[in-house]
Amino acid sequence: MSEPLRGVIVSHAALAQALVSAVRAIAGVDGALTPVSNDGCDSGALSARIAEAIGPGPAVLFVDLPGGSCLTSAVRLAKGRAEIAVVTGVNLAMLLDFVFHRDVSPEQAARRAADAGGKAIRVPAA
Amino acid sequence: MSIALYRVDDRLIHGQVVVGWGQPLDAAFIVLVDDEVRGNDWEQDLYRMGVPPHIDVVFASVSEAIRLLAQWEAEPRIGIVLTGDIDTMDALAAGTGRVHHVNIGGVHHRAGRSERLRYVYLTDAEAARLRGLAARGVEVTAQDVPTARAVPVGEFA
Numbered sequence: 001m002s003e004p005l006r007g008v009i010v011s012h013a014a015l016a017q018a019l020v021s022a023v024r025a026i027a028g029v030d031g032a033l034t035p036v037s038n039d040g041c042d043s044g045a046l047s048a049r050i051a052e053a054i055g056p057g058p059a060v061l062f063v064d065l066p067g068g069s070c071l072t073s074a075v076r077l078a079k080g081r082a083e084i085a086v087v088t089g090v091n092l093a094m095l096l097d098f099v100f101h102r103d104v105s106p107e108q109a110a111r112r113a114a115d116a117g118g119k120a121i122r123v124p125a126a
Numbered sequence: 127m128s129i130a131l132y133r134v135d136d137r138l139i140h141g142q143v144v145v146g147w148g149q150p151l152d153a154a155f156i157v158l159v160d161d162e163v164r165g166n167d168w169e170q171d172l173y174r175m176g177v178p179p180h181i182d183v184v185f186a187s188v189s190e191a192i193r194l195l196a197q198w199e200a201e202p203r204i205g206i207v208l209t210g211d212i213d214t215m216d217a218l219a220a221g222t223g224r225v226h227h228v229n230i231g232g233v234h235h236r237a238g239r240s241e242r243l244r245y246v247y248l249t250d251a252e253a254a255r256l257r258g259l260a261a262r263g264v265e266v267t268a269q270d271v272p273t274a275r276a277v278p279v280g281e282f283a
Contacts, residue, residue, distance in 0.1 A: 012141065042232070045235065067140075067175045069137040
């Protein structure tokens with residue numbers, strides 16, 4: 001039996017923890033997501049935190065911004081490893097979709113998450 | 127002078143540099159002085175991903191930076207010069223005599239370093255290096271973002 005696909009949220013400050021709490025409150029799903037903050041980290045220390053959160057894998061790394069220390073550390077860890085995928089611009093909508101669709105490859109899950117997250121960004125008529 | 131910020135930050139190009147400082151300074155280019163990144167195209171692409179297209183990114187070795195600093199300072203556009211460690215900034219200052227202000231933006235915990243500020247950890251040798259820079263007339267302050275207080279070197283090194 002292979003390891004279940006897990007999500008690791010990599011963010012500035014306490015955003016990742018807040019997103020995990022929000023997913024738990026809305027979906028009632030626990031244990032699928034692990035938060036990692038870059039607080040107080042250089043790139044080496046942040047990579048170590050992310051690697052610990054990934055564990056044996058497979059995993060999707062949800063990064064807050066499409067650049068910066070969170071992304072560079074995540075992409076370095078994922079380089080050349082099919083069992084790890086990275087998606088940027090994490091939002092609550094993509095995480096809620098992800099926790100219910102973890103029976104696919106990391107690459108497929110990352111693409112699905114990016115699609116779900118993008119569709120959630122709208123300007124509704126007031 | 128078009129170089130508005132000489133910063134030491136071990137996270138290199140990241141949010142505080144691009145957004146926190148880049149926006150208020152209206153920076154048009156960032157020079158990353160780092161021998162390792164200079165020699166690695168993949169790493170350069172990675173760092174470029176975090177920078178909006180209207181900001182140019184230049185990757186330079188220490189020797190290239192010493193040779194080209196006067197040219198960057200003559201640019202009509204505003205720029206930021208960034209190093210990942212104190213030794214590199216010290217070498218740039220010593221090699222050019224053109225660095226008059228150094229911003230310590232992020233030097234994080236590692237074995238042998240002790241906490242001086244929330245975002246500044248230094249070995250005794252690094253602290254001495256900063257005091258040496260100050261003794262040579264360089265204004266050294268720690269300040270992670272522009273809205274924070276600039277902490278004089280005497281308070282943390």
